[in-house]
Amino acid sequence: MTLVDPLTVDLTGYAAVVVSPGVPLNRHPIAAHAAQFGIPIIGDIELFAQARAGLPAHRVVGITGTNGKSTTTALIHHIVATAGWPARMGGNIGLPILAQDALPEGGVYVLELSSYQIDLTRTLDCDVAVLLNITPDHLDRYRDFDAYAAAKARLFAMQSPGHAAIIGIADAPSAAIARQVALSGRGEQLTKIAPGVCMDQSRWPALQGPHNAQNALAAISACEALGVPQAAITRGLETFGGLPHRMERVSEVGGVQFVNDSKATNPDSAAPALQAYDRIHWIVGGQAKSDDLEACRPGFGHVARAYTIGDAAARFAELLAGEMPVERCDTLDRAVAAAAANARPGETVLLSPACASFDQFRDYEARGDAFRTLVEGLK
Template sequence: MTVARAWSGGRYAVLGLARSGAASVRALVAGGASVVAWDSDPAKRIDPREGGGPVAGQSELGPRLRGGGVEFADLDTIDLAGFDALVVSPGVPLNTHPIAAKARAANVPIIGDIELFAQARADLPPHKVVGLTGTNGKSTTTALVHHILQTAGVPSLMGGNIGLPILGAEPLPAGGVYVLELSSYQIDLTQTLDCDVAVLLNVTPDHLDRYANFDTYAASKARLFAMQSPAHEAVIGIGDDASAAIARSLSARGESLTKIAPGVCMDQSRWPALQGPHNAQNALAAIAVAKALGVAEAAIDTGLETFNGLPHRMERVATLAGVTYVDDSKATNPESAAPALAAFPRVHWIVGGRAKGDDLDACAPQFDHVVRAYTIGEAGPRFAAVLDGQVPVEEAGTLDVAVTRAAARAVRGETVLLSPACASFDQFADYAARGLAFRRAVEALAA
């Protein structure tokens, strides 16, 4: 478990006791801090150091956990003055949640588990950190960098917005590399993370319910580089205006800045899990990171060839009667769905869910790849109207119906693609549940 001497004797409030929150509590207490914690879900108000079990005893602040060091209290009801920090989940909307205003009024820093990890780095064996962000592609690129390092025999851990909470992992041995996928929300909660290699893939409109405007969202991404030592490596895709502007602002870094230009032609035939122009960009970024870390070219080539991809990210589920079925449920906005459409020449496109906007403009350049579209979910009627006259389209309503209709029309050599360009929460618990439902519907075709 990762701990820091700097936490010893400190007092911390932790809001949210899901995976990262529980890991934060365990690490803080192990580091000698006292913690007041809260989660609105009573089932999560258990001893996070022991992974569960009944809570015994009471205090004036609420139930006290066994062994001391942690107590439960509704943080809305207590005075935050005197706390060293408020640790919150990235899911807490800092722009609207009352606890954020309360902490600011008490002059208490608001941080997340990535900042706690940054504070603990001085107590870890010598290591390096790679931080990757971007609106789209960051999960694939993070996993690819981790896979290349593992292929090269370099000890590495993958965490942040992917994998296990970074504070819950055992520290790497000397020479290890921590590979962190970082959302804008996580960057907002981080103050001192000096990445040895920082990566920005792209910035396109997303999460605008959490930001005043697109510029403030882009500025959040840019903070990853503001926290860096100038001599450390920066890798930036320059395929959009916001990312290109961030790259220009770092031009003084000279050879420590690598720009990934769009449209670079690459032979991707030997990389089965890295098809399409967007994956060419992801691969170029991963290659740049690996080279910055000193990985040999032979190991990089092997890593690219053996990478299996991520679940629900252009994942090939089956090929039935010559038709390929691809789960891209993780494409939750049009900018993320567009590259998937570009990767296949003839697509039966399943699109819809809870929309993040009113249009599919980002996908329009790829409409010539769409044989037919099948809309689902809340956005189904609206997207059917948007697509009408541009591609053949029908309202399927539900995912299972869309799969059945697409299978009935698709012919050998074509692809049935779930790339919804929407969030999943209208019909599913999350994008993973949506992807599993797609897999089950495809499996039912073969039954």
């Protein structure tokens, strides 16, 4: 094997340039270099899409959205597996799909798809495509918010006319995509997930809060579109264990529940957890993606006290001071200690930072792991 700088290679005759989804096409010079030769830039999901014709007969479910896609992807995979069907989960979660063995005939590939991955995909025809929501995020990679929403919409543009589309319509951009799908003549294949649907979630311990009601509805609709028996759907919802760092119940110490929601890296993704618990000691902050916490406001009434950390500690303390008692703690260890000292039995200490982690941690997983270690030290 010979390694060369792709920016110096004559790409004449090449079929494509394959890049990681992490490569920022709006800034990286590979985009302009490939364009000079008329060569498409693709990713691993497109390679999978092109390989599908050679695989045993199967179906693909693709899930995208700003928030909730990991939980929904894992839930769909769990329900399909609960039904006894062969299943693989990949994409933006777990092992890359190309690193996994092919499924036997009748299998279902369940793929979490970020906008970055969709940008690098041209021919993925999902049997079931799911869009949960669209809120401002990753705007450093797109011209504007409309361009980010358009990237999500491409998942449906790649589908064959008879394939199922499931779209949450709580936000205007997602509702607009649902209208586009309906106007394209696919109204009979379209399922819309409306906001505010009341559901009995008492038997789903890992799916609490209104946002998880929406995630569950999307998963139920996807599994029904696949033909999963209702009994398997019910059993799957009841036995789903949840994902680390997403409203993960870490421990109970002295009657106080400690919840790790470190994956909540923007205000929109933190908002649901604030509405899922009654009396919250909220650890919030890090490297802010926005200058306000307005998306979290519906849950402010549930917060007994906030503890601000990271680069955003001062700004968030100032923002929240008129809304609730606030302690500026700066670091996670101080925040956990302060919250544990103030919380009373029946209350919840919630790490839901509404920020990226890179100011103090390698990533959100390292932040969540640190929180878990600190809580274990309280026992």
